[in-house]
Amino acid sequence: MLIGVDVGGTKMLGLAASIASVANDAGEVLSECRVPTPTAGEALIDSLVDLVRTLEHDCSQTASALAVGIAGLIDRSGVVRYSPHLADVVQFPLAERLRDALKCPVVVENDLTTATLAEARLGAGRGCRDLIMIGLGTGIGTKFLIDGVLVRGANGFAGEGGHMTVDRDGPPHVTGLAGAWEMFGSGSALGALARRMALDGSAPSLLAFAGAADDVTGETVAEALDDGDEGALMVLDAYAEQVAIGVANLIMVLDTQRVILGGGVSELGEPLRSRVEAAAQRLVMGAAYRPAVPVVLAELGERAGALGALLAAHDAAGRVENPAI
Amino acid sequence: MLIGVDVGGTKMLGLAASIASVANDAGEVLSECRVPTPTAGEALIDSLVDLVRTLEHDCSQTASALAVGIAGLIDRSGVVRYSPHLADVVQFPLAERLRDALKCPVVVENDLTTATLAEARLGAGRGCRDLIMIGLGTGIGTKFLIDGVLVRGANGFAGEGGHMTVDRDGPPHVTGLAGAWEMFGSGSALGALARRMALDGSAPSLLAFAGAADDVTGETVAEALDDGDEGALMVLDAYAEQVAIGVANLIMVLDTQRVILGGGVSELGEPLRSRVEAAAQRLVMGAAYRPAVPVVLAELGERAGALGALLAAHDAAGRVENPAI
Numbered sequence: 131m132l133i134g135v136d137v138g139g140t141k142m143l144g145l146a147a148s149i150a151s152v153a154n155d156a157g158e159v160l161s162e163c164r165v166p167t168p169t170a171g172e173a174l175i176d177s178l179v180d181l182v183r184t185l186e187h188d189c190s191q192t193a194s195a196l197a198v199g200i201a202g203l204i205d206r207s208g209v210v211r212y213s214p215h216l217a218d219v220v221q222f223p224l225a226e227r228l229r230d231a232l233k234c235p236v237v238v239e240n241d242l243t244t245a246t247l248a249e250a251r252l253g254a255g256r257g258c259r260d261l262i263m264i265g266l267g268t269g270i271g272t273k274f275l276i277d278g279v280l281v282r283g284a285n286g287f288a289g290e291g292g293h294m295t296v297d298r299d300g301p302p303h304v305t306g307l308a309g310a311w312e313m314f315g316s317g318s319a320l321g322a323l324a325r326r327m328a329l330d331g332s333a334p335s336l337l338a339f340a341g342a343a344d345d346v347t348g349e350t351v352a353e354a355l356d357d358g359d360e361g362a363l364m365v366l367d368a369y370a371e372q373v374a375i376g377v378a379n380l381i382m383v384l385d386t387q388r389v390i391l392g393g394g395v396s397e398l399g400e401p402l403r404s405r406v407e408a409a410a411q412r413l414v415m416g417a418a419y420r421p422a423v424p425v426v427l428a429e430l431g432e433r434a435g436a437l438g439a440l441l442a443a444h445d446a447a448g449r450v451e452n453p454a455i
Numbered sequence: 456m457l458i459g460v461d462v463g464g465t466k467m468l469g470l471a472a473s474i475a476s477v478a479n480d481a482g483e484v485l486s487e488c489r490v491p492t493p494t495a496g497e498a499l500i501d502s503l504v505d506l507v508r509t510l511e512h513d514c515s516q517t518a519s520a521l522a523v524g525i526a527g528l529i530d531r532s533g534v535v536r537y538s539p540h541l542a543d544v545v546q547f548p549l550a551e552r553l554r555d556a557l558k559c560p561v562v563v564e565n566d567l568t569t570a571t572l573a574e575a576r577l578g579a580g581r582g583c584r585d586l587i588m589i590g591l592g593t594g595i596g597t598k599f600l601i602d603g604v605l606v607r608g609a610n611g612f613a614g615e616g617g618h619m620t621v622d623r624d625g626p627p628h629v630t631g632l633a634g635a636w637e638m639f640g641s642g643s644a645l646g647a648l649a650r651r652m653a654l655d656g657s658a659p660s661l662l663a664f665a666g667a668a669d670d671v672t673g674e675t676v677a678e679a680l681d682d683g684d685e686g687a688l689m690v691l692d693a694y695a696e697q698v699a700i701g702v703a704n705l706i707m708v709l710d711t712q713r714v715i716l717g718g719g720v721s722e723l724g725e726p727l728r729s730r731v732e733a734a735a736q737r738l739v740m741g742a743a744y745r746p747a748v749p750v751v752l753a754e755l756g757e758r759a760g761a762l763g764a765l766l767a768a769h770d771a772a773g774r775v776e777n778p779a780i
Contacts, residue, residue, distance in 0.1 A: 203741050203744050203745060211741070211744035211745065212741055212743075212744040220744075221744070259609075260608070260609040272708070276601060276606055276608075277604075279602075281601055281709070282710075283585065283601075283709060283710020283711070284584075284585040284710050284711055284712040285710055285745055285746065286710070287710040287741070287745060288708065288709055288710040289708065289710075290707040290708065290710075290740055290741070291707065291708045293707050293740035294619070294704040294707060294708065295621050295700050295703070295704055295738065296620050296621060296622075296623050297621075297622060297623045297624065298621050298622050298625075298634075298639070298697075298700055299622065300623075305740050305741075307738060307740060309623075310740075314623070372623075375620050375623055378620070379619040379620055379704070380708065382615040382616065382618050382619060383597070383613065383614065383615065383616045383619065383705065383708060384606070384608060384613055385607075385608020385609050385610055385611070385612040385613040385614075385615075386608070386609055387609040413620065413632060415615055415618035415630050415632060415635075416528050416536070416537055416612075416615070416630075418537075419528050419536035419537040419545075419546070420528060420536065420610055420612060421610065
C-alpha cells in the first residue's frame, strides 16, 4: 500500500491506495483522512506518522512508501528549506526524519510538483509530453514537464515562476522583490483588483453585489460571474490579462504544448480559461509563426496534490528499496 | 568530415572538422571559410552549398553531415519559420532543401542552440548539467540545459526568454509586445542607456569621451571602461541591473547551476559579469535558502555558433544514417 499526503496551509489530506492501482494510473483510493496542519517541525512529524498509522489501520495494511507534498522550497533530498505555510519549519530534514520514524521509503516534494504529476498522468495533461502547470492560489506556482519529464531543477526548486519580475518598477512583494507576477495574477491579486474596480467605478455592479467595497473578494467575483454580473466580467478581463503575462513568458521560455490552469482560482472555469488563452496568444512573440498553445483547466481539483503524492510514493518505492535501513 | 555553419546577420562562418575530433570534443578545425549572408531563401541554399563545396575542396574530403545555426524560430524539422536577419526567408524548409542538394544528413538549428551546445561541451559549461546561456547581442537569446539535455521545446522554439515581459506597462517592442526584457538588457539597450545617461548628466564623462551624445554606443562604454571612466561604470551598474532582472527570472523558473553570459556584449568581461551575478543573486526569491548561482563568461567567442554546429552535425550523422537518400 502507498500513502500520499498533501500538506496544505491549514489541513493535511492523506490518501492510501494499492500499489497496483497507482501503477495503473487508476486513481482509486482505499482510504482518506484529513487532519489539521501543525506549524512546527516536530509536531509535523508526529501528525504525519499518526496520519500514516490511521490509514494503515483503516486499510489493515502496512505502508510500502510515503510521499508528502508541501508548499515552498523543498530540496531534492527532502529538506524543507522554507515553507510559506509553516513559518517554524526552516531547513528541516523532513524526508529523513519520516524515514527514521516509519522505516519505509519517503519522499518529500513541493506540493505543486505532486499536483502536476497527478494532472500529467491522471488529469488535464494526459498524453502530453510538454506542459506547464499554473497553480493560481494565494500566490502563483508553476511547474513543467519537458519531453515527458517533470523538471525539478538542480536543487529541486524549479518552477518559482510566480516570482518572475513582470513589472520592474512595480510595488515590492512580501519577498522584497519588485513587481513579481503573483502580485498581479494570483487569487489574492484578483480580490484586490475586484475591490479596486468596485471602488473606482469601473465595476460598480460588484459593489452593489457585495454591499461594501471591503467585502469584495475573489469569491465575490465567482458568485457574481455565476449571476452573469457585468462588473465581474470586466474584472475577469483585466485579471486574465495579468495571468496571461506570466503564461506567455513561460510559453516563450519553454515552448510548451499545453498550459493547465489549476489552484483555487481555476474554479472560475471557462470564462477565465478562454480569456487567459486568448490573451496569452496575443502576448507570445512570433504568434503568426507558431502553433497556438491550448490553455485547459485542471481536472483533479483539490485532491490533485495528494493523488500526485501517491504517484511520487510509487516512484520512490520502485527507485529505492528502503533508503532508511 | 563534418561541416558546421553559423549564419550571421551579415556573414556566414563555415568550419570543417574530422568526425574523430568532434567526437572527442577536441574542437580542432581542418578548415574555415567566411562568405556574405544572402537574404533570400534560394540564394541562401546556393551560398551554403558553395560553402560546403569550398570546405570539401580545401580538405580533399566529402562532408558526412552538415549543421547550420541561424537566428530565429527554427522548428524541429529544420524549417525556418521566421528569422530576424533574413527578412525574405519565411516558412522555408532549409534542412530539407539542403539535404536534397547535398545528399547527406543536414540539421538546421537556432544559432544560440548551436552556440550553447558548444559552450556546454567545449567552453564555459563543461561539466555542468544544468545551465542557462544568455546571448547578449542586438537582442537577447536564451537557451538552457536541464539534466544534461539541451531543451529545444515542443516545436524547437524554446529559449525566447529575451521576449519575456519584465515591464508590463513598458514601451512597445518592435514585436508589438510591451516591456520585453531585451528592450532593457540587450546590447542595443546598453547603447541607448549610455546615450541617455550621457545626456541627462548622470554619466557626463561618457559625453566627453565620445564627443557628442549621438556618438555614444555600447562600444563607447567598452572603450571608456578600458580607460577606467567613471561614467562608464555607472552605466554598467544600471545596465547590469536590467540584465539581472531576466537572469533572475530564468533562475527562478529553471533552478539552474550556472549562467553563461555570451554574445557581443559579454566582451565587456569581468566588470559586467560580477555586477550581473551580484544583482541576480539579490533578485532571486528565497536567496537565503538556496545556493548562489555563479554567472560566468562564455569562452568560445564568435566561433561558438559554428563550433556548436559541428557538434550538431555529429549528432545528426549518428542519429540518422542518411535521411535524404
